[in-house]
Amino acid sequence: MTDSSTNMRLKLPITCFILEIILIILFGVLVVYDDDTDAKAFNKNMKMNNSTAGFQDVHVMIFIGFGFLMTFLQRYGFSSVGFNFLIAALSLQWATLMQGFFHGLHEDGKIHIGVESMINADFCTGSVLISFGAVLGKTSPLQLLIMAVFEVTLFAVNEFILLTILGTRDAGGSMTIHTFGAYFGLMVTRILYRPKLEQSKHKNSSVYHSDLFAMIGTIYLWMFWPSFNSAVTAHGDPQHRTAMNTYYSLAACTLSTYAMSALTAHDGKLDMVHIQNAALAGGVAAGTAGEMMLTPFGSMIVGFLAGIISVLGYKYLSPILEEKLKIQDTCGVHNLHGMPGILGAIVGAVTTAVVPKEVYGNGLKKVFPEVASGDRETTYQAGMQAISLVITLAIAIFGGLIVGFILKLQVLGAPRDNACFEDSVYWEVPGEEHFEEELTAVRTEETEKMNS
């Protein structure tokens, strides 16, 4: 396992130190507290407090949810949780700057940050972690750090185009987070295609306990998705409505996932891959329309469809993507984030178009401010929503291709084909002491018998 290229002794420290020092310098030069966080400004203006409760729920999804969801691999738990931790810690700092350039830059030339910017940085980080799911097991921590730096930057560009220039609504990020992260990651893994990956095939699967660890991730993502989709919506009815729509979408999605899993899997038995992933597609698909007057009824239909599409994707589409398009998508992010993200974007555009603005009453200004102010018609807004999906796909695919080529650099220390999905390339891995002791005991005993 001692391969000079995968040895991280100098590469990783140098990269981490340089990145962190650049971040610290940029924060020193550019970043100040916003009015809600600054002692002087707050106590002059006395504006309404943001709550940190929503932030903490999103934070749990990013670090526990994504981290443990990926521990399903039998010998890649350290890397799943550990690299998730590393690249998330980098991404949220870099995202603060990148999103700050576009959203938070004030007339004083400074980036003003507070609780809401922390939530937005976590959102951006989520997108990077989705891409991580596509390349899981096949990349070095160095490649992941480099990927994160580029992806965060492109995420901020795409988000700026959608939310600021086009006035698109996407509170839970069906487009900005899920579609973007999925197709970006799929393109990266396409470029990093390994024809001989079957050399590591026996490790690209779960064992009993690793599936249980992964369920910790699944359940946390599932539970807090209502907080995720509603974290940056306006306070009051949009926040409640988004949480509720997401809740019912996920519940319906769970039933259709179990149904489809039993229907398609071997012998009518449930497949953990489906339960761990497809049951979450309802949250992704409610990301754009969640804050709209989608109704619980509409939300359940969306979730129901998302579960079906996602299981079918795992069963039939993923093998095709791998064989025909050479896209090796370890976690199946296309099925959990890609297709449900597109579904969510479409549902958002359709909901925008078909729900009359009278339904919103005075609440219209919180959901569609430009429609409420008379600057736009709902059909125009719906058009913007649809165009946003196309732009997101374009930036994600193009960006992923470029970044994929960058990550091919030998120096970044990707694992060899026969050492993928294996923690011990980058981690000190302890032995299974007791197990080994007892095996040794058996061996010794038998040998002694042989000799006697």
Place this chain on the structure above:
Amino acid sequence: MTDSSTNMRLKLPITCFILEIILIILFGVLVVYDDDTDAKAFNKNMKMNNSTAGFQDVHVMIFIGFGFLMTFLQRYGFSSVGFNFLIAALSLQWATLMQGFFHGLHEDGKIHIGVESMINADFCTGSVLISFGAVLGKTSPLQLLIMAVFEVTLFAVNEFILLTILGTRDAGGSMTIHTFGAYFGLMVTRILYRPKLEQSKHKNSSVYHSDLFAMIGTIYLWMFWPSFNSAVTAHGDPQHRTAMNTYYSLAACTLSTYAMSALTAHDGKLDMVHIQNAALAGGVAAGTAGEMMLTPFGSMIVGFLAGIISVLGYKYLSPILEEKLKIQDTCGVHNLHGMPGILGAIVGAVTTAVVPKEVYGNGLKKVFPEVASGDRETTYQAGMQAISLVITLAIAIFGGLIVGFILKLQVLGAPRDNACFEDSVYWEVPGEEHFEEELTAVRTEETEKMNS
């Protein structure tokens, strides 16, 4: 393991699809946003926001708490977390409708739902999951779905009788949730009695790591119980008081649980079954009186007793229930939810009777509105509390018996006696790859030595 009756290939998908489609249709016809969630109504009335923070805490208990608490079985972790997930996702949708018929039906003939209805649906779901604990390992997912549909319905009926007709107070659900769920489940498992269950006996126990997974469930239930008991109390002092009473009840319960476990278990060693379960009894027992002026002192006495009763139940009563009454209670829900639930109901009635209303001052109207308005005396209220326990027991026992007989239908696919407590009946279970490889290696090596 391929048994035509337990094969879920068509049964489970058909059931899930039919149930979900019925739910979607009923939601489409009957359900609308409440004033706190609807864009138009909210922005006309501007009422106080409900917080989603309390909801998220309860949600964690339902999906992580109950789900992982039941993973203690060595080969039933997928089913514990997975079936918990499935029936909870169904129950919360069905509960929304059933509780809505009784609580949320407005003059317009619609069910108005919002954050509070989501918490109540989660509460009802908790009751179903308690019953699941009694039958754990011995039922098919199909049986569980059918059980959930009936139990949710009866839960809503009982809750309506108690809270609306009788004006009973039961914020944390000692009666409505715990006593109901426990005795309902115990009756179901009584009817499903398996005389030959010892054929699966070797799987009806824990292994080292499964006990650690179960502790995740225990600790989450323990930590968030203050939020659970206070989730639907009035804002302000009742919410703080309920959280605090529950906190001290649980702390005292934990000490008496450890004491009793060491005292009763083999060689003075602690028994994980007690720690995982009995330490939670203090939360159950504070469910009714938690919002009352029970005082921390009273709460600690209640918790202290609950822990003792619960450990004694596990040690001495459960074996008797199984041998004499033929009640095979896998998780010991009688000890965790049944007896502590009854204790909680009694404590609630006594506290209502003995604490003079002067102690509440102007706060009386939030805890006992009918006493505050002069419609009732505290003794009358206490009588209602006591009667409510009897009604709850009657509906739970009678309902459980009926539903138990329904679940005996062959077509529902219960596992055979020698395949209980075993995931592989209903799940694709991965091998323990490394372990098997090494065992094979030992075998091969030894064989080679033999042959040489």
Place this chain on the structure above:
Amino acid sequence: MTDSSTNMRLKLPITCFILEIILIILFGVLVVYDDDTDAKAFNKNMKMNNSTAGFQDVHVMIFIGFGFLMTFLQRYGFSSVGFNFLIAALSLQWATLMQGFFHGLHEDGKIHIGVESMINADFCTGSVLISFGAVLGKTSPLQLLIMAVFEVTLFAVNEFILLTILGTRDAGGSMTIHTFGAYFGLMVTRILYRPKLEQSKHKNSSVYHSDLFAMIGTIYLWMFWPSFNSAVTAHGDPQHRTAMNTYYSLAACTLSTYAMSALTAHDGKLDMVHIQNAALAGGVAAGTAGEMMLTPFGSMIVGFLAGIISVLGYKYLSPILEEKLKIQDTCGVHNLHGMPGILGAIVGAVTTAVVPKEVYGNGLKKVFPEVASGDRETTYQAGMQAISLVITLAIAIFGGLIVGFILKLQVLGAPRDNACFEDSVYWEVPGEEHFEEELTAVRTEETEKMNS
């Protein structure tokens, strides 16, 4: 394993019962609801509600965070989570009384408790759990209970001297919680020094799955540290600022931890011990200055340094402490809580001294009330901060030495040198059934072949 001294059959129950009965009596005599929790008082005064959300986040850190962080040992998971649970449940009750004597005692001679006292009791409990980390694996539950009683008492004394007498600011407890808990525990483990501990050496390490369980603890501590440090700060800007400073300190700390781990560990591979622990040092180090105008820039520098110091401590200082000073620090609390706690105290004093009070504007009174009122200069305040560190170290070291000698009492049932780091001394431990079955099968098969 049946050793009369370690047998807890009578000792543990008697101790738990006596302690809990004393607690109940003292609560009955001394404790009443505060105005925010009492029905009468609240509804007379209508003061602002405290939120229970911050409390719940801290609670998660205490029970899941600390509990699972210590499950890294291969055969000590039951004790790690279980003893953590037991001593935390005791400590929070005892802390309520001890802190109440100093902070909450009103003119009526009663201790008034509410949501804030629950948070403070959890904080004090955290300190005990840090000390638990130093002696992990080498003490009986009885020793831990006795330690908790003394440590909570001394914690309350130290906290009173710092916060009330000296007017020191330490919202996140760099001094009161981390420095105190670490040096207290280090002194206890020094007195309990075991020259023959290498007899248990093979159990004083992790296995693959135990490291993953420990990561649950790490990630929860990491995620909720912003809530921890800001839980008792003033509402509004200090709360937001503290959460934000902690967030960036931790993010920077994570990058420097990964860098240093790869740089110092074998073959450039990452070491789980560093990731699990050192990545948290940024939270400890931001405990005092977090509420001050430290700026994100300053926070990142602090976190960055904390990660470096902590990894270096694990790598180079811990072995020296063990060999030269005979301090056997199981979890390395000196590296995670000790040195970063001192760093945090120094950063707090320096920040107090160098940030001009004009920077705080009207917000000064929330952070430095005595400076705002003109009673003190900032330099005087900074001096008090520095003196507080010295006092904390003195009380912790002296207290730890005394308590260490008390814990040496034979009757408390410490495990023998060859039975440390082993659950089965105090717990019923299940076998690894499947594993044993299969090993037996191999054995039988081979034996049969031999005989044929």
